[in-house]
Amino acid sequence: MKLAPTVKLNNGYEMPVLGLGTYNSKDNEGEAAVKHAIDVGYRHIDTAYFYQNEAEVGKAIRDKIAEGVVKREDIFLVTKLWNVFHDPERVEAICRKQLSNFGLDYIDLYLMHMPVGYKYVDENTLMPKNEEDVLQLSDVDYLDTYKAMEKLVKLGLVRSIGVSNFNSEQLGRVLANCEIKPVTNQVECSPALNQKALTAFCKKNDVTLTGYTPLGKPKPDIQKPDFIYSPDVAVIAKKYGKTAPQIVLRYLVGLGVIPIPKSSNTNRISENFDIFDFELTAEEMSVLDGFHTGERVVPLNLIKGLNHKYYPFAIEF
Numbered sequence: 001m002k003l004a005p006t007v008k009l010n011n012g013y014e015m016p017v018l019g020l021g022t023y024n025s026k027d028n029e030g031e032a033a034v035k036h037a038i039d040v041g042y043r044h045i046d047t048a049y050f051y052q053n054e055a056e057v058g059k060a061i062r063d064k065i066a067e068g069v070v071k072r073e074d075i076f077l078v079t080k081l082w083n084v085f086h087d088p089e090r091v092e093a094i095c096r097k098q099l100s101n102f103g104l105d106y107i108d109l110y111l112m113h114m115p116v117g118y119k120y121v122d123e124n125t126l127m128p129k130n131e132e133d134v135l136q137l138s139d140v141d142y143l144d145t146y147k148a149m150e151k152l153v154k155l156g157l158v159r160s161i162g163v164s165n166f167n168s169e170q171l172g173r174v175l176a177n178c179e180i181k182p183v184t185n186q187v188e189c190s191p192a193l194n195q196k197a198l199t200a201f202c203k204k205n206d207v208t209l210t211g212y213t214p215l216g217k218p219k220p221d222i223q224k225p226d227f228i229y230s231p232d233v234a235v236i237a238k239k240y241g242k243t244a245p246q247i248v249l250r251y252l253v254g255l256g257v258i259p260i261p262k263s264s265n266t267n268r269i270s271e272n273f274d275i276f277d278f279e280l281t282a283e284e285m286s287v288l289d290g291f292h293t294g295e296r297v298v299p300l301n302l303i304k305g306l307n308h309k310y311y312p313f314a315i316e317f
Helices: 027-040 054-066 088-102 142-155 168-177 196-204 231-240 244-254 266-273 282-289
Strands: 006-008 014-016 044-046 076-081 107-112 158-164 184-188 208-212 257-259
Touching: 014 076, 027 044, 027 054, 027 266, 054 076, 054 088, 076 088, 088 107, 088 142, 107 142, 107 184, 142 158, 142 168, 158 168, 168 196, 184 196, 196 208, 231 244, 231 282, 244 257, 244 266, 244 282
Parallel strands: 044 076, 076 107, 107 158, 158 184, 184 208, 208 257
Antiparallel strands: 006 014
């Protein structure tokens, strides 16, 4: 079986350059998606406490280990610290709860889901809102949260830590103050938001960039996003005997991004993985470059509207 190439992280661990995103993959669907992904060669699985599917993801991984398809060390499991747990006092307990959700004894990569914390009500109130239906934020400094995450590495609960939805200034502040370097910054990344500046900043600091929503949430009925339905991309796809999404994923890998396309459809999960038998030319890469608009599918508008000091998308990158 062909596996994805890996990239060596700044702490020596290897991370596959393509992963399975599991946002909205719940119940049996989520479990089946992860099992199929492992069968076709995925070893990098991305989830989060917020997705509420850690138990299903964990069961799929444990079943595949029991079947002898993989060993635990073959899998690179990523999950995230949700925004209501930013208080340093809450970090270890929720991480232990997540391990228990998975039924596993360590997490490969634990990310801070966002630089902005939310008010803690209880473990199940993930979007705390007041009577006026306004999201309640907290002002915990993400550096304090990050320092609590560093302890998880020392305790052996997680092997690597990182951040998500951080801009270059926020990431720079973590790098300047941390004891354990983040290994990745997971952000939205697609041809429409190619994150070249942020990727370059990360690379200079020996941090990888993981890209969520790499296919821009395709909408066949309105033929959007342009980069999936473009005749120019169709020509490139035809040349290689591939589909437009495969061309897009290959483009992102070519930029040094680690895409994590989300799917529960077995055919698409297989298709998204089948991108390592060809490479795009410089001219073809520049065709994809032409779709960059900087527009986001996930602008975090709820936070933006509240003018929080750590809202990450107020600067260029």
